[in-house]
Amino acid sequence: MALATKSSSRVELARAKVNLALHITGQQPDGYHLLDSLVVFPQIGDRLAIETAGELELRLEGPFARDLTGPAEDNLILKAVQSFAGKAGIDIPQVCLTLTKRLPVASGIGGGSSDAATTLRLLEDFTETYLADDEMHALALTLGADVPVCLFPEPQIMRGIGGDLSPGPDLPACGIVLVNPRVGVSTPDVFKAMERRDNAPMDLMPEKFETLPSLVAYLETCRNDLQDAARSLCPEIGQVLSELEAETRIDLARMSGSGATCFGLCDLKAAMEIERTLRAAHPDWWIASGPLS
Incomplete structure (x- = not known):
């Protein structure tokens, strides 16, 4: 046709x-x-x-x-x-x-x-x-x-x-910073390195998060069950997470998927400046920022 x-x-x-x-x-x-x-x-x-x-x-x-x-x-x-x-x-x-x-x-x-x-x-x-x-x-x-x-x-x-x-839930206006150390990590290898595969699901989620602190409070009850396994295979992930956690303008840092990209949640107005700060310290990393949704 x-x-x-x-x-x-x-x-x-x-x-x-x-x-x-x-x-x-x-x-x-x-x-x-x-x-x-x-x-x-x-x-x-x-x-x-x-x-x-x-x-x-x-x-x-x-x-x-x-x-x-x-x-x-x-x-x-x-x-x-x-x-x-x-x-x-x-x-x-x-x-x-x-x-x-x-x-x-x-x-x-x-x-x-x-x-x-x-x-x-x-x-x-x-x-x-x-x-x-x-x-x-x-x-x-x-x-x-x-x-x-x-x-x-x-x-x-x-x-x-x-x-x-x-x-998923309605999200508050906030920013996100993505960081990848430009090091590859194999998804099958990450799954293979996991110690447990029968972990608890996420807690019941509200239909809406009114503020960034309420979203962060919920996410702190959650995990990325692949994060520890990925860090064991790719130490650079640990370095990225340490940098994000040390940044006082970031409210929560975690790895996405099977890695190696990690994210930091922050106030939307701070996202671009955090990106600039990280770029200056780590010009070899891939870094991007923007609105969460």
């Missing part, structure tokens, strides 16, 4: 996925881990643009473009295009997608998953072909366990192996 496409280009921010809390509550016989996690999407991310072209094309640019190695057919963005066309029953869209890769690769903040989810959203609008929510969720899941949660970049609670999603 041929399709109509909009002639104008569209641009969207593929937001980082940050686990404010990540509890590992069990493991299935097939090896997949069960989790209970509060996920947020700060205004920090890759940039993805789509425009009409003579054929399907993917352009890579930005500070981390060179780290996207491997065959082009393995790129999640191109897989998303092909899978969307197949599911929607349309021809492969003749579009040029330009990814400005600003997030570090394989860094525990879901960059690739968010890029794929953003591609799916852009394709729906660009082709004016819309899938039912359950169809889009199923399609996203074929691209990766973290892609469905990235379809709707707003606070969400992830359970099960990641596909059981529910709306």
Whole structure:
């Protein structure tokens, strides 16, 4: 089936996925881990643009473009295009997608998953072909366990192996600082290094956090159950956390996902200045800041 496409280009921010809390509550016989996690999407991310072209094309640019190695057919963005066309029953869209890769690769903040989810959203609008929510969720899941949660970049609670999603709480206006020491850490190795896989889930969560202190107070009852294992494999994570915890303007510091990116929550007005301070002290680290939501 041929399709109509909009002639104008569209641009969207593929937001980082940050686990404010990540509890590992069990493991299935097939090896997949069960989790209970509060996920947020700060205004920090890759940039993805789509425009009409003579054929399907993917352009890579930005500070981390060179780290996207491997065959082009393995790129999640191109897989998303092909899978969307197949599911929607349309021809492969003749579009040029330009990814400005600003997030570090394989860094525990879901960059690739968010890029794929953003591609799916852009394709729906660009082709004016819309899938039912359950169809889009199923399609996203074929691209990766973290892609469905990235379809709707707003606070969400992830359970099960990641596909059981529910709306998260309303969050207060506050800032977040992301720091990655530019050292890779293997997710399978982190899971392998865990000492316990049957940890308690998160406590009951309110529907809304009115203030940053109330959000921090709740998060202090939570954990990232992968943090200690990741630190044992990558000591640089411990250094990043120590720096964030020593910064008096940061209210809570923790690792996201399986690392090595860590975050600090702070007053929104302080976020940029904290970023500048950390950059001056650690010019070799990747550091970004912005609103939490």
